[in-house]
Amino acid sequence: MKTVTIQDIANVANVSKSTVSRVLNGTAGVHPDKRKAILAATHKFGFQPNVVARSLANGRSLTIGVLTQNIGSPFYDAISQGVIAGLQDSTYSPIFMDGQWERTSEISAIKALIGRRVDGLLLIGGALSGNDISRICKDLPTIVIARQVPSRKLPCVFVDNVDGGYIATKYLIENGHRKIAFIQGLPQHQDAIDRFAGFCRAFKESGIQLDRRLVLDGDFTAIKAECSVNRLCESRLKFTAIFAANDASAFGARLALYRRNIGVPDEVSIVGFDDQMESAFLTPPLTTVRQPAQEMGNLASRALFDLLNGKPFKSQLLKGCLQIRESVARLKTRSNHRD
Amino acid sequence: MKTVTIQDIANVANVSKSTVSRVLNGTAGVHPDKRKAILAATHKFGFQPNVVARSLANGRSLTIGVLTQNIGSPFYDAISQGVIAGLQDSTYSPIFMDGQWERTSEISAIKALIGRRVDGLLLIGGALSGNDISRICKDLPTIVIARQVPSRKLPCVFVDNVDGGYIATKYLIENGHRKIAFIQGLPQHQDAIDRFAGFCRAFKESGIQLDRRLVLDGDFTAIKAECSVNRLCESRLKFTAIFAANDASAFGARLALYRRNIGVPDEVSIVGFDDQMESAFLTPPLTTVRQPAQEMGNLASRALFDLLNGKPFKSQLLKGCLQIRESVARLKTRSNHRD
């Protein structure tokens, strides 16, 4: 069965294919009768314009390249979902390539995307430098999501991780906590570094001495956090609260405490970072810094859409906000935590 | 800056563009010297073949259409990730459209995908009938994921939900439980129906009477499950275990019990379905039926790849397997559950 083309419906409607193209795209006025005939033929054949040919002809592929990072994190998954949703009602479709959070891999992924003549690029996280990006993406409209790339020209949509770390820690301090453990994220990861910076700032601002021994190893996974908290408990260092660099780590911490029969929040309070879906159903429900992941993807894709239509867009710094639930308790004056 | 084409590098290498095409695709032998010159020019210009033009010329877009359903479920997200990963090292790229688990929306999404001349289709879940699919996808290689479409011709990759429901329930029964509540999934959802069928089968097989009052409303969300379990507790009906149609529902159930100070698993046991990442870190770690979500996406995309290369593929029924953790306890002879 031959695929039906614009020419076929032109024949049936007794017009030239230019005219068909015109009604299909609304590029110019066409006599109502002919338009009607064309539309009729279009329906009759169930005609689907060949986007590939169209792209080749006018240079726009109506495709957005999305660079993802397969790290199986609910946060990044939500961003991708947001991107898909944001593009859903536009004529653009997202095409995905994975960068594996690894420079060379990301570069070749972007090149592949460019080979497909995407009209714009959405880069979710990743390890590329601002220079890398500007060099590779040249004049392709590009928006970076979930990461701030220090470059005057690159629009980014990201949350203020320093601030997020700060408000979480401050909340614990306000609740009387002084001996607060911090579960770090991946060592080199900027988000992790920033959240820790926020943690430190809150301490400094409150004039409280930060105990370095309470800064624990982490890598954003629950299992690693569980190990670290286990070790902390065995060290017999005093602590009354834990701030985890992400919710997954908070889950790990929670489990470690559970195993040792340490009550949350009675004996130890916990704050996380992300507010992933499950966090509201932890026992007790987790107090955490909410990152609007899906909204970020959505926002970025719409912004790229604007960019493609010539409207300007400048970086957008979102603030995380503290979701207060039940995993933090005010420290009792005579602390009853284990020592 | 003009984009460099195959013609440009042909000029530099002093050959015709046909020859360039030949070395780029390895379609025919080319004199080593010329080949070298062509490759050199290619690198010099940083030439990226235009996939769009290539597709138009040879009829293959090297693109796989993926129909997703934006339901923000970790299970479906993991499938998408698996698809991306599975295609990562092939020449194919996935392009995503959302069907919103709604027939007409899915149809137009697939049509859009076809308009983009995708070489194959991956349908994740969804509401389309087998007839719908065969009609719309015609002779486009198609694989359905996470759903069995009863049609001789449609290859599917899915897990046996009836069996999953059965083994979970049987496990509870073997542990002495008789009064087992079931939290249903979305009423019309086939997975939900199947898991319930498995639940019933286990009862029947054991000759135990199923108490219909213990079959609770659900919709695969934690919040709904929490409400249902709350209501159950207030009803003062006896129950010693809960089987939730998915992990999210199990989380909701867990929280409801936590609020009423009902111990898990001491007083009530819980089994979930999915084994999403967080489940291993619930307190206590959740015993659940593991669905290999990512593997399914991976498997399906590779299978589609085979299909495109002419190799046959027949439906693959995967079995879920019970991840035994700590949310189930053997029922004490003198039951100490609340009555």
Add this chain to the structure above:
DNA sequence: TTGTAAGCGTTATCAC
């Protein structure tokens, strides 16, 4: 308003 014809960047079919 409409048709003709020239691209868009490749691949594929021929000859040589």
Add this chain to the structure above:
DNA sequence: GTGATAACGCTTACAA
């Protein structure tokens, strides 16, 4: 082996 040249299906000047 290699080079013309004709597709591929559409858009878009340019004419009429």
